[in-house]
Amino acid sequence: DAGVIQSPRHEVTEMGQEVTLRCKPISGHDYLFWYRQTMMRGLELLIYFNNNVPIDDSGMPEDRFSAKMPNASFSTLKIQPSEPRDSAVYFCASSSVNRGIAEAFFGQGTRLTVV
Amino acid sequence: AQSVTQPDIHITVSEGASLELRCNYSYGATPYLFWYVQSPGQGLQLLLKYFSGDTLVQGIKGFEAEFKRSQSSFNLRKPSVHWSDAAEYFCAVADSGGSNYKLTFGKGTLLTVNP
Numbered sequence: 164d165a166g167v168i169q170s171p172r173h174e175v176t177e178m179g180q181e182v183t184l185r186c187k188p189i190s191g192h193d194y195l196f197w198y199r200q201t202m203m204r205g206l207e208l209l210i211y212f213n214n215n216v217p218i219d220d221s222g223m224p225e226d227r228f229s230a231k232m233p234n235a236s237f238s239t240l241k242i243q244p245s246e247p248r249d250s251a252v253y254f255c256a257s258s259s260v261n262r263g264i265a266e267a268f269f270g271q272g273t274r275l276t277v278v
Numbered sequence: 279a280q281s282v283t284q285p286d287i288h289i290t291v292s293e294g295a296s297l298e299l300r301c302n303y304s305y306g307a308t309p310y311l312f313w314y315v316q317s318p319g320q321g322l323q324l325l326l327k328y329f330s331g332d333t334l335v336q337g338i339k340g341f342e343a344e345f346k347r348s349q350s351s352f353n354l355r356k357p358s359v360h361w362s363d364a365a366e367y368f369c370a371v372a373d374s375g376g377s378n379y380k381l382t383f384g385k386g387t388l389l390t391v392n393p
Contacts, residue, residue: 194379196381205383205384206383206386208380208381208382211379211380213379218379219380254321256321258379266312266324266327268324269314269321269322269323270321271319271321272320
């Protein structure tokens, strides 16, 4: 398996624009997580899905953020409108209950810069 | 709520020297504990994990960690550091009480290895 695949790797956008981050989890994994990493706050869990259903979105900073998982092999994190304070590295991770639920495998991240 | 503290933001060691990275957690019961490593521009890779049983766990790349309930600690060790170990290390905790799919991370310890 190629691991968790995220795209794009880097994104630079202007304030106010819509940004969509994409994630393909490892095949067979039934949990998918979106994390945000910043210098100030470290790694924060934004939202996670189980079997494509959002379970906990309490980490989503505000209504400008939304996440979807239309099927088991694809998820998106959307920011609309984007703001400079959204600049961060966004990680997607997936895990499977058969391997121990919390053993998450991470993608390489998307570095978002909002100018 | 569970939390993780990594007291050392940055550690510098010489190649060949021993290493210990500290991790303290706050949780009401025995949690699931993890150490991840992040190389520059990369995602997080799992080094080792503790679920139950033997409190000394072995991981990849020659790392080990010891769970000490009395000290609420899960310190990471390596007897002889290699230059390729330079990276950022994250300790994480998951709830062992049934919702063990959410990882809470420490702020990380950046390891520099001098030749």
